[in-house]
Amino acid sequence: MTDITEHALLMPDARTKARNAAERRFRAYGLSAIVIALAALVWLLISIFSAGLPAFQQTFITFPVTLEAATLDKSGKLDIEEMKKVTTIGYGKLIAQAFEAEIAAKGITHEVKPKQLAEMISEQAGAQLRDMVLADPALVGQTITFQALANGRIDGYFKGRVTMETAARDKNTSPEKLALADQLRDAGVVAVKFNTGFLTMSDASDKRPEAAGLGVAIIGSLYMVVIVLFLALPIGVAASVYLEEFAPKNYWTDLIEVNIANLAAVPSIVYGILGLAIFINFAGLPQSAPIVGGLVLTLMTLPRIIIPTRAALKAVPPSIRDAALGVGASKLQTVTHHVLPLAMPGILTGTIIGLAQALGETAPLLLIGMVAFVKDFPGLPPEGLFSPSSALPVQIYNWTQRGDPGFVERASGAIIVLLVFLILMNTAAIILRRKYERRW
Template identity: 55%
Template sequence: MSDVSMNAAPVSAAPPRRDIGIKKRYAAERRFKAYGIGAIAIGLSFLVILLWTVISQGYTAFWQTEISLPVQFSQEVIDPNGQLDEATMRRANYPKLVQDAILQRLDIDPSNRQEATRAAALVSQGVRQQLAGMVRDDPAIIGTTQNIWVLASSTVDSAVKGQFDLSVEESRRPLNDMQLGWLNELEASGELQQRFNTGFFTFGASSRAETAGVGVAIIGSLYMMGIVLLLALPIGVAASIYLEEFAPKNRLTDLIEVNINNLAAVPSIVFGLLGLAVFINWFGLPRSASLVGGLVLTLMTLPTIIIATRAALKAVPPSIRAAALGLGASKNQMVFQHVLPLAAPGILTGTIIGLAQALGETAPLLLIGMVAFVVEFPSGPMSPSTALPVQIFMWANEAERAFVERTSGAIIVLLAFLAIMNIAAVLLRRRFERRW
């Protein structure tokens, strides 16, 4: 019996329950870490897909197809009386000058109306503004011939950029074989090129894609952001200082704080309804004005600035306040000479983030009429204008294929502004932030 017990294999002891619990916790931590990494990867994937879609469709908007033509500025067409009258020169038939130039370049008989019409369709009707501006700036060119790069039509621009299939049969294409032959001839001679589209940043609204730009929208957005900055920053900072440093803690201030936090979560379209009722219907301010848009966005941005400013004031250590009061400073001196300068980085960051949020808003601006067809640049905050997000919304509803790239191009411009503002907020915060 003793031999059997001596030869038996030793029984391994069970691991302690404490070790099993530790392994489970480590496994749970690894799973949670994997979930977090997976969530970040999914978010980044969607972001990359979004940016790729926008950039791949919109980068071509920054290039525009143009045709070089020798345009004769005929005095009979521009100034038949020879009096250099501005009204007469402005109403001149400038598209006819370009039409004559392209017919001469392609050696087309003007009496052949069918070929002449097809050739004239290669250039944009927007040449009217281009040539009229040249004559207005230098009337001496009347009676001369100038080599000018004129805008091609949106159909030609889309064809050159490969936005529709040219290999299908002729009846299913917007350009026929004869027009494609002319384009190939011009491209081979270097008279048809894709050039940087400065008009995208200088033109206003237009029913023709090749002459549509975001210039008016950018100016309108800048006016509105200036109004928001001038109104929301001082009002928001003053309200925050009073609530955080001077207001008594009672039910009234608690109610105000709750309402401010709730206003930060109110849908932006509600502020549009408020602006429509108060600023337009009650105060009688003009629709589509940058001033009204700025006031509406100010109301929407105030809660964000107040919350950010209060958080920055709370982040200042109480020892700063105690030291200032202990050295004989009054409460006003303590707040404005010690606490506020130390909270300035947080206030600045919150303000820039609030402005970036306001820059991308569309819904409140639609309700106050900033969807107007505005061609001329606004001369001031009271002039009709539009904004970048509203311009994007308007172009997205256009049926023409060329407006798709214009929409994505405008989104790229808007994202660039938002990125610059957010990067500025991060850099300024790092530059002036204090570590306690």
């Protein structure tokens, strides 16, 4: 007689053991898949943040500048038109003199040639001071405390991008300049501060990476997302409601349905080609303008809004419609009073995710001239929609192609800004869904 415990339920037989092992293995596969995905994400984030966070800090040089009336306002009448004749080069000279005087006043001895001193200050400073004076001509004759951007290499030195060794090989700076920068920092003239300019200033040329900001790109992206919202949401919802609630089910609606699903999968660059052909070549809309970008992204986003909207409408139980119709509501009343409000959370979620995709889209914008150097801010809508502008993703693309190493940091910083916007939008979508979601 065999031992009874061998047959007990508590003792797994060989088959059960094999099945359990298979399950454990499967769990291990799943876990390792998640670990791999997470590791990739963490690696990506670390590389972006380590390269990009310095962009939010900037080195500034602060010193008093006397705005001599003799140079800036020759006529003495504070006439803006007259004063505009003084170029940024004129202002640059004034700044260079003031900087030299400040170094002498602080009693700092250094080995930088007088001519090269001004190279420690960003070329942007002249334009900055000129804008300040033209905005407030009363400043002429006064001595103001002027906060100028430091040259990109000096800035790089405080961020660890430039070292004494690399500076010795670099024709754009010298170890003497870095040594002077160290002394100036100890004297409180040079300081590293939070860089609001990165978010508010416009793009800058290769000669002044320190002055490059995302201002124009953020406004351009905002304009485009608003255009997409105002066009794609009503068109998308109208199309979905019609297809879902009113359209007869026949060959044509099937065809339309297949096409919408197809369009959602079309590579975005195709929409760029379409936009170039229709909006620029045929309709004659201007190049590089947010309106064209917005229209192209609207086309791209439409199917991505229609599909979740239809799903949201489908999820509203037929009993709601039947009840509404039963108490005498018309078809339109049924839809607008009952079905649409109940489907709204799903529609909003789909829309926000569609907008987030539109915000991060680069490829279609390449073809309509958005990948350009745009320095001037676009105006307010509606005119502003037609003036040249940039967009966040294309600004990133643009900066990665620049020769000056300072732009690497800027590009990664811009990625962080874009990621923050995307996270905000996706979080909003999740919160909306959680808050208003209804289960039937």
